[in-house]
Amino acid sequence: MALLTSIVLRQKGMKVRYVVDRMTMPDVARVIEIERLAYPSTWPPSAYRKELQDNRWAHYIVLRDKQIAEMREAVPSEMDRQRKPRPFPLSLLPNRPTVTTLSPDLNSIVGFAGLWLMIDEAHITTIAMHPGFRRRGLGEFLLVNLIDIAYDIGARWVTLEVRVSNYTAQNLYRKYGFREAGLRHRYYSDNQEDALIMWTEEIASPAYKQKFLELKTTLYHKLETQ
Numbered sequence: 001m002a003l004l005t006s007i008v009l010r011q012k013g014m015k016v017r018y019v020v021d022r023m024t025m026p027d028v029a030r031v032i033e034i035e036r037l038a039y040p041s042t043w044p045p046s047a048y049r050k051e052l053q054d055n056r057w058a059h060y061i062v063l064r065d066k067q068i069a070e071m072r073e074a075v076p077s078e079m080d081r082q083r084k085p086r087p088f089p090l091s092l093l094p095n096r097p098t099v100t101t102l103s104p105d106l107n108s109i110v111g112f113a114g115l116w117l118m119i120d121e122a123h124i125t126t127i128a129m130h131p132g133f134r135r136r137g138l139g140e141f142l143l144v145n146l147i148d149i150a151y152d153i154g155a156r157w158v159t160l161e162v163r164v165s166n167y168t169a170q171n172l173y174r175k176y177g178f179r180e181a182g183l184r185h186r187y188y189s190d191n192q193e194d195a196l197i198m199w200t201e202e203i204a205s206p207a208y209k210q211k212f213l214e215l216k217t218t219l220y221h222k223l224e225t226q
């Protein structure tokens with residue numbers, strides 16, 4: 001298994017703000033928070049835990065903003081100060097501000113993504129950024145990391161389903177060479193929306209590798225300046 005991007009950058013001695021790591025069980029609470037903000041419907045809370053524990057073909061990653069972690073260590077925020085559990089029954093009163101009990105390192109998670117290897121296809125199951133961190137190239141950074149994983153685990157193609165109305169995500173996928181290959185009718189149970197099925201060409205092809213490298217290089221330059 002090749003090293004993830006963050007680790008490679010760290011080994012080269014670069015100070016990086018955004019770091020991608022493998023998702024672990026303690027990350028799941030924060031992942032679920034972001035999922036609720038990002039998707040109209042969500043997986044059952046147990047799903048990520050099952051994926052991480054039981055699905056050997058699954059690969060899940062989280063994106064951390066190291067600046068958040070560093071700032072919280074230096075100056076505890078009001079939210080941190082409020083973190084003391086409130087005595088019963090005050091905690092049951094309605095309309096109280098939500099006090100998260102997550103550790104600073106968990107709060108630094110701003111996005112996540114995952115895929116399954118199905119024979120020689122890498123099937124992207126999820127990719128989401130916290131709404132406050134969009135349009136900075138970070139969703140793209142997650143996708144790049146997933147495609148790197150796809151190379152690493154020997155996938156020949158990358159595929160996914162996306163809502164027909166989700167032009168934002170479709171733009172991201174098209175940028176990385178995904179093309180429409182069909183529809184799954186009424187795929188999403190919350191509103192019966194159709195899913196577009198999208199595929200890359202063979203990712204080992206010289207043309208795809210070249211395009212991927214160019215896009216990745218441009219993205220890394222962009223992220224370095226943030």
Ligand SMILES: CC(C)(COP(=O)(O)OP(=O)(O)OC[C@H]1O[C@@H](n2cnc3c(N)ncnc32)[C@H](O)[C@@H]1OP(=O)(O)O)[C@@H](O)C(=O)NCCC(=O)NCCS
Pocket residue numbers: 038039126127128129130133134135136137138139140141161162163166167168169171172173175
């Ligand atoms: C899809 C998502 C992960 C993109 O994350 P992001 O960090 O905002 O995207 P980036 O800044 O990395 O943008 C990468 C590319 O995505 C596309 N894109 C992103 N936001 C866009 C927008 N508001 N309108 C149109 N295209 C957009 C563009 O192609 C962009 O490339 P560009 O910067 O060269 O124009 C994010 O919008 C999200 O979490 N959405 C909710 C969850 C979701 O729909 N996931 C996909 C499920 S299939």
